[in-house]
Amino acid sequence: MTDPESSRTLNRWLADEQAGRDSEAEAEFERLLRAIPWPAPAADLEHRIWRATRVARLGRSLPPRLWRAAAFPATLAAAALALYLVADVLIPLVARGLVRVVNESVHGFVWVLLALGQGLDTWSILVAVGRAMAAVLTSPSVMTTLLALELAGALAFYALQRVLAREKEISQ
Amino acid sequence: MTTSTTAADLADGELVRQALAGVQQAYREIVRRYQQPVFSLMMHMVRERTVAEDVTQEAFVKAFAALRSYDSTRKFSSWLFKIAHNHAIDQLRRTRPDLVSLEASAEAEAWPADIASPEEIAERQELADAMRTALNRLRLEYREALILRYQEGLSQQEIADVMGITEGTAKTYLHRGRKALAAEMTARGWGGRV
Numbered sequence: 001m002t003d004p005e006s007s008r009t010l011n012r013w014l015a016d017e018q019a020g021r022d023s024e025a026e027a028e029f030e031r032l033l034r035a036i037p038w039p040a041p042a043a044d045l046e047h048r049i050w051r052a053t054r055v056a057r058l059g060r061s062l063p064p065r066l067w068r069a070a071a072f073p074a075t076l077a078a079a080a081l082a083l084y085l086v087a088d089v090l091i092p093l094v095a096r097g098l099v100r101v102v103n104e105s106v107h108g109f110v111w112v113l114l115a116l117g118q119g120l121d122t123w124s125i126l127v128a129v130g131r132a133m134a135a136v137l138t139s140p141s142v143m144t145t146l147l148a149l150e151l152a153g154a155l156a157f158y159a160l161q162r163v164l165a166r167e168k169e170i171s172q
Numbered sequence: 173m174t175t176s177t178t179a180a181d182l183a184d185g186e187l188v189r190q191a192l193a194g195v196q197q198a199y200r201e202i203v204r205r206y207q208q209p210v211f212s213l214m215m216h217m218v219r220e221r222t223v224a225e226d227v228t229q230e231a232f233v234k235a236f237a238a239l240r241s242y243d244s245t246r247k248f249s250s251w252l253f254k255i256a257h258n259h260a261i262d263q264l265r266r267t268r269p270d271l272v273s274l275e276a277s278a279e280a281e282a283w284p285a286d287i288a289s290p291e292e293i294a295e296r297q298e299l300a301d302a303m304r305t306a307l308n309r310l311r312l313e314y315r316e317a318l319i320l321r322y323q324e325g326l327s328q329q330e331i332a333d334v335m336g337i338t339e340g341t342a343k344t345y346l347h348r349g350r351k352a353l354a355a356e357m358t359a360r361g362w363g364g365r366v
């Protein structure tokens with residue numbers, strides 16, 4: 001279709017639309033859309049698609065059936081490990097940590113009151129409180145608890161991300 | 173299959189079968205055959221060239237990953253467009269390119285070599301730019317339905333399938349989209365020019 005033809009097709013389409021000639025308008029519109037050149041993709045797009053496809057296929061090199069077969073026992077093992085960590089390690093650690101925090105807070109509060117009564121200056125009190133807190137935080141039990149909590153959080157976040165990504169793939 | 177000429181002669185279903193059997197040339201032919209239509213649809217959806225190319229690339233990767241789930245009784249192009257549509261919608265939700273200027277996509281493009289004079293090039297470019305800008309002003313749903321129907325030649329049922337809507341809604345989108353586009357073109361002073 002030459003350019004004057006494109007213009008004429010456009011005019012016929014708009015005239016048909018205005019006159020309510022629906023099927024004629026549709027035919028002219030289709031002709032017009034097909035005549036107009038639309039943007040072409042970059043010349044290297046085919047190569048980029050091919051390269052991305054190969055990278056993605058490498059990531060899925062383990063056959064899907066093997067993934068599916070491994071998924072159930074792996075999930076069971078992860079659940080058992082999580083249960084063990086929570087029941088045998090995390091809960092007692094957190095409980096002991098809480099008890100210690102309460103004890104140390106009460107002791108600290110009493111100590112601050114006594115120190116104030118004895119006329120100790122604010123800076124010395126702050127230094128002493130800081131040292132006591134650092135000692136508590138760097139003790140093996142508190143460090144282990146914090147690390148275990150962070151590890152559990154990171155694992156839970158990773159698992160959630162994987163589950164959501166899988167759900168999205170399935171829904172598409 | 174040893175040459176691309178052979179692959180180019182194959183029907184979509186056979187290409188998919190060969191791709192699943194591990195024939196790399198079949199994958200390449202699918203890309204060659206559909207990169208332009210998919211890119212065109214993406215361009216009209218996301219309205220930005222680099223994003224459209226990225227989304228096209230990712231849509232093909234997704235399609236190839238899900239090739240085993242392709243039902244050969246369906247039209248391959250519809251299946252591929254559906255994957256591309258879903259991916260583009262995902263991308264739009266994430267990056268909100270609606271904030272990108274409507275005129276941003278009206279960039280200069282390469283024109284077919286069969287047009288001789290600069291006047292003709294200018295005239296055709298002006299019309300194409302006007303159509304593109306007017307299309308970009310339409311609702312995403314109208315834009316997508318119009319391109320799938322009139323540029324890619326999908327039926328109303330196939331459009332409904334791609335967009336995840338009913339056939340009646342697809343028909344409505346097409347009708348309203350065309351009317352809105354005509355109104356936009358008329359408002360821009362087109363119609364009556366020769």
